[in-house]
Amino acid sequence: MAIRVDYLARETGNNLIRTPSLTIATVLTVAVSLALLGAALVMMKGVDGLNARFKGDVEFIIWVDKEASEQNVQGIRAALDSSPNVRDSIYINRDETFREFQDFWADSPEVLAAVTPEQLPTSFRVSPSVADLSLVEALGREFDTLPGVLKVDYAGEYIKKLDSFTRTASTVMIVTAIVSAVSSALLMYNTIRTALYARRREVEVMRLVGAANWFIRIPFMLEGMIQGLLGAGLSTLAVYGLNRVITQTIESSDFQLFDPFALEPSQLTPIALILLAVGAGIGFLSSGIAVTRYLDT
């Protein structure tokens, strides 16, 4: 049987404009839930980028006590040089530390004025030959107890914290996205049911004269799919907008650590495709279930 394209277009269009308030509500709910999903995906991509950047570059810093003697410093250096797990280490002396400090606080002259080089601790930047964070921590502890050591800081620890924060945040967003996706699916289901109810006469006549089930179904399922796609389209715009804001914020700040969170437009394409697919899927499935349940009774 030939598919009458004009028939499908007319019926689907009529369904969409028959109850504009319901259509708009459905589209917006889909858009909100998919925007949440999109934001979570953007964040997760950022975390992935962050992890990729710091993988194999997990270093730690041994802060030397201000009161430490030259002998203590030599002892630490010797211990580092003799450790098989240390690939490289650099001693940052007082002058270099003060230069870094000046760079960092360049905008705050009152802080700079209050500090002299003598008040700053010197440090060793250590690059371990092991990449695993827990092994690095074990290594760091070996140096913690040496005389003259103030404390050991792990760069990885901050990444780990940031990582776990963003993961928690994106989990929360995904859960919220799922909850609102369910609510948009239910809303869609009811929208399609309303459309079926508004056209119950037509549907009854179609069944009586022997229209194929798929023929009755398709306009309603197309209606659901178009609503899902419209919502997904809006959410995609929101994701591109969000990424623009993030990118601009990161570019105007000095924290290079957050660079991976600014995604290239090309990196957003797969996310946009996922959103469009999920939107179309929600529309297709919930309208399909609505029509099936209507026709089966």
Next chain:
Amino acid sequence: MIKLENVVKEYPGHTVALRDANADIDKGEFVFLVGPSGSGKSTFLRLVNKQEEPDEGRIFVAGKDIGKLSSWKVPMLRRNIGNIFQDYKLLPTRTVAENVSFALEVIGRPRHVIKTQVPAICELVGLGDKTGKYPHQLSGGEQQRVSIARAFVNRPLILLADEPTGNLDPQTAIGIMRLLDRINKTGTTVLMATHDRGIVDTMRRRVIELADGNIVRDQARGVYE
């Protein structure tokens, strides 16, 4: 053409609609189903086009056991069965011609077929000059003619009529019966549930009488009671 074998149909709450019903209707017959309200006439009709499933027994249409029909083939069965109702079931937002062509459109008939068949059938039912009117602009009898045109435009083997004259005055009803008679003469089997004593007694066709779900009479050239 239509055959019921030991058909039982019960609705929830133990309302028995049909009890061990047997009937055999040949191709081209005109059969009246009579009996009081709730005696099972409508159920009989709804079983034939598979709007209802029997609890027991078998139903054959055109030699096929329709109980064994897979659900995607049910539309094919219904394309061979026209339906008309007491309340016409016309689509109020469509004109006469659109109501009739709707029945062809939704079963995928090509446009050129629709273009020739719809005016022809409207002419046949006597509405050739009213194809552009909407149902609310027509009288009851005219609306029933539209519904007959819609039911017959696909040339079905069987026409099921559920009280088609129930809302019409006697004069108009006679016109409708003449039309159904003409359709029957083209070889279409007509099965009509009715309360209209005058029509049954005048036409003298086969009568199947139902009472409380039982077939209590099956009489060739019968009368209402």
